[in-house]
Amino acid sequence: MSFRNMSLNKINLPPKKSIILWAALHAVLLLVFLIHGGMSISTNLYAILPKTNEQQKLSDVENVVTSRLNSQLTILVGNKDLSSAEHEADVLGEYMSGIAGLKDVQLKYGTGALDDFVSVLHKSRYHFLSPAVKKSLENDNINYLRQNCFFQLNGPFALGNLNYLPEDPFLLASSHLQDFLNSSLLSSNAMSLKDSYLHREYNGRHWIMLTAKTDSSGSEIDIKTNPVASLLEYRENLLLSDPASEIVFSGVPVHSYLAARQSQREISFLSTLSTLFIVVLVLLVFRSFLPLGATFFSILMGILSGLAGVAIIFDEIHIFTIVFGTSLIGITVDYSFHYLTHWAESRLDGKKILNDVIPGISIGLLTTFISYGSFFFCPFPLMRQMALFSLFGLCSSFLTVGLIYPVLPKAKMRTSENIGKAINGVSRLFDFSARLKTPVRIVIVILLTAFLFFGIPRLSISNSVTDYYTMSEQMKAWEMTSREVLDLRSTGIYLTIEGSSLEDCLETSERIQADIDEMISKDVLGSAMGLQQFLPSHKSQQSQYQLVKEKMLPAALRQFIELGFSNTDYKNWLEDFNSREDQFLEKADILKLPIGSLLDTFDAGEVDGSYYLNIMLFDVKDIDSIKSWTNGQNKVFLMNKVNELNLTLEKLSRLSLLIIAASYALIFIVLMFRYPFKKAASIVLIPIAASLIALNIVILLKLPVNLFVIVGLILIPGMGSDYIILLNERKSADPAVYLSILMSLLTTLLSFSLLGMTQLAGGFGITVASGLFAAFFLTILLEPVFMRRNEE
Amino acid sequence: MIKKKYSMRWISLIFFVFICASLGAQDIFDYPVTSEQSAEVDSIFSELASHDIIKSSYRQIKHIPSINRDVISSGIFLFHKERGLAWIVKSPFPMNITINDSEIVQEAGGQRQILSFGDDPSFAQFSTTVQSVFRGEYDVIKKYYDMFYHKFPDHWTIALEPKDETLKSLIASFVLEGNTQIETFIINEAQGGITTYEFEDLQYPDSLTSEESDVLP
Numbered sequence A: 001m002s003f004r005n006m007s008l009n010k011i012n013l014p015p016k017k018s019i020i021l022w023a024a025l026h027a028v029l030l031l032v033f034l035i036h037g038g039m040s041i042s043t044n045l046y047a048i049l050p051k052t053n054e055q056q057k058l059s060d061v062e063n064v065v066t067s068r069l070n071s072q073l074t075i076l077v078g079n080k081d082l083s084s085a086e087h088e089a090d091v092l093g094e095y096m097s098g099i100a101g102l103k104d105v106q107l108k109y110g111t112g113a114l115d116d117f118v119s120v121l122h123k124s125r126y127h128f129l130s131p132a133v134k135k136s137l138e139n140d141n142i143n144y145l146r147q148n149c150f151f152q153l154n155g156p157f158a159l160g161n162l163n164y165l166p167e168d169p170f171l172l173a174s175s176h177l178q179d180f181l182n183s184s185l186l187s188s189n190a191m192s193l194k195d196s197y198l199h200r201e202y203n204g205r206h207w208i209m210l211t212a213k214t215d216s217s218g219s220e221i222d223i224k225t226n227p228v229a230s231l232l233e234y235r236e237n238l239l240l241s242d243p244a245s246e247i248v249f250s251g252v253p254v255h256s257y258l259a260a261r262q263s264q265r266e267i268s269f270l271s272t273l274s275t276l277f278i279v280v281l282v283l284l285v286f287r288s289f290l291p292l293g294a295t296f297f298s299i300l301m302g303i304l305s306g307l308a309g310v311a312i313i314f315d316e317i318h319i320f321t322i323v324f325g326t327s328l329i330g331i332t333v334d335y336s337f338h339y340l341t342h343w344a345e346s347r348l349d350g351k352k353i354l355n356d357v358i359p360g361i362s363i364g365l366l367t368t369f370i371s372y373g374s375f376f377f378c379p380f381p382l383m384r385q386m387a388l389f390s391l392f393g394l395c396s397s398f399l400t401v402g403l404i405y406p407v408l409p410k411a412k413m414r415t416s417e418n419i420g421k422a423i424n425g426v427s428r429l430f431d432f433s434a435r436l437k438t439p440v441r442i443v444i445v446i447l448l449t450a451f452l453f454f455g456i457p458r459l460s461i462s463n464s465v466t467d468y469y470t471m472s473e474q475m476k477a478w479e480m481t482s483r484e485v486l487d488l489r490s491t492g493i494y495l496t497i498e499g500s501s502l503e504d505c506l507e508t509s510e511r512i513q514a515d516i517d518e519m520i521s522k523d524v525l526g527s528a529m530g531l532q533q534f535l536p537s538h539k540s541q542q543s544q545y546q547l548v549k550e551k552m553l554p555a556a557l558r559q560f561i562e563l564g565f566s567n568t569d570y571k572n573w574l575e576d577f578n579s580r581e582d583q584f585l586e587k588a589d590i591l592k593l594p595i596g597s598l599l600d601t602f603d604a605g606e607v608d609g610s611y612y613l614n615i616m617l618f619d620v621k622d623i624d625s626i627k628s629w630t631n632g633q634n635k636v637f638l639m640n641k642v643n644e645l646n647l648t649l650e651k652l653s654r655l656s657l658l659i660i661a662a663s664y665a666l667i668f669i670v671l672m673f674r675y676p677f678k679k680a681a682s683i684v685l686i687p688i689a690a691s692l693i694a695l696n697i698v699i700l701l702k703l704p705v706n707l708f709v710i711v712g713l714i715l716i717p718g719m720g721s722d723y724i725i726l727l728n729e730r731k732s733a734d735p736a737v738y739l740s741i742l743m744s745l746l747t748t749l750l751s752f753s754l755l756g757m758t759q760l761a762g763g764f765g766i767t768v769a770s771g772l773f774a775a776f777f778l779t780i781l782l783e784p785v786f787m788r789r790n791e792e
Numbered sequence B: 001m002i003k004k005k006y007s008m009r010w011i012s013l014i015f016f017v018f019i020c021a022s023l024g025a026q027d028i029f030d031y032p033v034t035s036e037q038s039a040e041v042d043s044i045f046s047e048l049a050s051h052d053i054i055k056s057s058y059r060q061i062k063h064i065p066s067i068n069r070d071v072i073s074s075g076i077f078l079f080h081k082e083r084g085l086a087w088i089v090k091s092p093f094p095m096n097i098t099i100n101d102s103e104i105v106q107e108a109g110g111q112r113q114i115l116s117f118g119d120d121p122s123f124a125q126f127s128t129t130v131q132s133v134f135r136g137e138y139d140v141i142k143k144y145y146d147m148f149y150h151k152f153p154d155h156w157t158i159a160l161e162p163k164d165e166t167l168k169s170l171i172a173s174f175v176l177e178g179n180t181q182i183e184t185f186i187i188n189e190a191q192g193g194i195t196t197y198e199f200e201d202l203q204y205p206d207s208l209t210s211e212e213s214d215v216l217p
Helices: A015-036 A056-070 A082-097 A113-123 A131-138 A142-154 A172-182 A227-241 A252-286 A289-314 A319-325 A327-346 A350-377 A381-407 A413-435 A438-458 A473-486 A502-521 A538-562 A567-579 A596-602 A623-631 A641-674 A677-700 A707-720 A722-729 A736-756 A762-791 B002-025 B035-048 B121-135 B138-144 B210-215
Strands: A040-042 A072-079 A102-106 A192-194 A197-202 A205-214 A246-250 A316-318 A490-499 A527-530 A603-607 A610-618 A636-640 B053-064 B069-080 B084-091 B095-099 B103-108 B111-116 B145-151 B156-162 B171-178 B182-189 B194-203
Touching: A015 A289, A015 A381, A040 A319, A056 A072, A056 A252, A056 A490, A056 A596, A056 A603, A056 A610, A056 A636, A072 A082, A072 A252, A072 A473, A082 A102, A082 A197, A082 A205, A082 A227, A113 A172, A131 A142, A131 A172, A131 A538, A142 A172, A142 A538, A142 B053, A142 B069, A142 B095, A142 B103, A142 B111, A197 A473, A227 A246, A227 A252, A246 A473, A252 A289, A252 A319, A252 A327, A252 A413, A252 A473, A252 A736, A289 A316, A289 A319, A289 A327, A289 A381, A316 A319, A316 A381, A319 A327, A319 A381, A327 A350, A327 A381, A327 A413, A327 A736, A350 A381, A350 A641, A350 A707, A350 A722, A413 A736, A413 A762, A438 A677, A438 A762, A490 A502, A490 A623, A490 A641, A502 A527, A502 A538, A502 A610, A502 A623, A538 A567, A596 A603, A596 A610, A623 A636, A636 A641, A641 A677, A641 A707, A677 A707, A677 A722, A677 A762, A707 A722, A707 A762, A722 A736, A722 A762, A736 A762, B035 B121, B035 B138, B035 B145, B035 B156, B084 B121, B084 B210, B095 B121, B121 B138, B121 B171, B138 B145
Parallel strands: A040 A316
Antiparallel strands: A072 A205, A072 A246, A102 A205, A192 A197, A197 A205, A490 A610, A490 A636, A527 A610, A603 A610, B053 B069, B053 B194, B069 B084, B084 B095, B095 B103, B103 B111, B145 B156, B156 B171, B171 B182, B182 B194
């Protein structure tokens, strides 16, 4: 028996068994959900982004770096008066130390910060030379070292520590410290130490910097207990008590928190309005609480099933998925309305009603499944979560209508009378459409086609990652102030070095350093910073030691004499020098330096059996030159997160356009099994035209046609074909379907229109809402024509 | 009786020595500048700043505590209100060290090293302090330092203790001594090192010689 001839209305399950089946299916879902360990909500902005790197290893390295940056929080405390700024920073620092979810709060840098550098540089004085000292030794210019030492001794102010003189007669460590101070290696921003704080005076304000990290759960926890919430509250109170003060936040945790807070508000707003609308609509149409209870039971089970499904497959559900998921309220309610209008109108037995409605909603479910299912071909975590949420929700709702609703008692006569009035009213609209003359329909179709020419020719796909997250005005201002005060030069572009070990990576980094220096001199980039500038490889350290031994050692005795030391002092020093040959500077040594956060970025560590280091590139002016240079390198990769994201989004957009075409084709093929070719083509034609109208509206509203809009277009064939399918599957002269279609349209339209008002899903909501409205309009305009033709 | 007489003398002598020692032990940091003294200190700085150019012979004694050694050098000290400060070292090796608002330049045997202040505010503050002293910028000094002052019968002593903790970690204090003009300038480093400048033969020429202009361009 073919699907076309198959009767979809032969369902005959006893009420008890149907309830048991429904309960069993939902119990299995609940059980798997519980075994899986429940559900956590993620608010991390980065978690929704697609993978940007095709190479798994590099993607993992990128994730390591990103996850470290994700937890970093930078706070600037500003005041016109320095001591007030310092006091406020102190109080805030103390407050932050007590906030759960925050760690590594850093405000004051011990006055020994410079001593730490001197100490490390002193320890490695023969293995880690300043570039100038190295060059002088290579050029046999020992005088440079001598003079440098006498500058320190005879000048007004000595860098480093002169107490080390007997151990370091050329004051090599002091020379190196001078280089460090000159080359901005101590800090990646414009802040400098003042009163032990990182400070900068900018635009008439003294700014003090605090840094902290959110702990591993910092971006995942309930936004009510999120540490950022406490910080924002603290800021508000401070500004009330001292309006001259300012606190500026930056970092991914703040963005994630504010986006999550906005999403939470939007979820509350959308679900409250949708719910209220459904309450009013159901009570107005049915004038009974039973259909209201049944409808909300179906919605509730749909949402819970959706959440459980996502939690099982994805471990955690992103808060943005829930924002998109609120549209499920408007979708799941469709099946309920279809059943309940028949239930109220016919007052028939549950089984008979089900047999009437099941063909329409089954095919509707199938087409919607195809639309949502196609999202799985798009490697965008948010889209996949959204699809899974909707699929589980729709299945549950379908099962509730199919297995639970038939158990409902027959509708009361009063309900039936009320629904009759509503059906009569709605039927007039459909009758009016049916009575329209063909020329009028043709004119409307021509006008709609002409309307398409206003927008479609201006179509351009937007692939900027900034389309997907709109910063609040407050956040924008904070980010701008932060960039200005800190004078951040980072563009998020870096080189990743792959090696078998840290030593291997350091050797590669040293090998490419000359090329990087050349690119800097050619103004391809402003500067670069990597671990090799703080920690030379053992190989390099060994060669530097040998250089010192060969060139400096013969001049050491004279230096000792000129400094007035004794022969014994020289012998002691020589003994010490010889014993230091294998005493290399190690990573553990530089961990003591106040450059901890930089090290986090430089050293990605071991990932999948290989070691990775990153070299940060600043003020990149010619990315193409760097890219072509990288292509010629072995195990050196250029990482450009924003650019890669944009490229990935472009690929995803192209893929999504293919998905739209494929889903139309699949829906058409599925319909071909049920309907004759012409009828199947007519049914598919409506959502195609609706999609074009929706796209046109988005373009005319000057919204970016991005991946979310294209995703909206994918949904239109699945949901927009439901109206005409329901009309096709109705029994002849069954006007109840008009009412259920209109109620479905209103609730779905409301859900997606409200979604259109959100920051995150604005384009998506507007696309689906306008597409579904266009599908409905085209259905009532063209359905009478199609029906007539098919009858002929 | 004689014994008693002697013992009284000894007691008096010991008492006198103790009193003197106690007075000597009271260092300059026991005398913060009072509001009454403020005008007096201001006038000392004004007096120091009354000359656009100061030229003097100097002797620098740098004490390195770990080896208990003094490194001594000497030469010509130059101050120009607009161009900055210069140490023209004659002994033990000829070299020039100049400090202006933005950098320290060290020059010897045709070799030149520049240390910019851009990345290290401690140097900038060091430079500002030394120049402010000779420029008589009392308000600038007061802003960045706790000031101490004591007037002795034959000279005055002014000490400056950095308010900034970071600078304090490098330089514990500056001490200036003088009468009608500055005679000694001491830099007490936080790590125990002491650099003392003894100025002699202070002159106030109207302009720099061409050789001096090469050092302080």
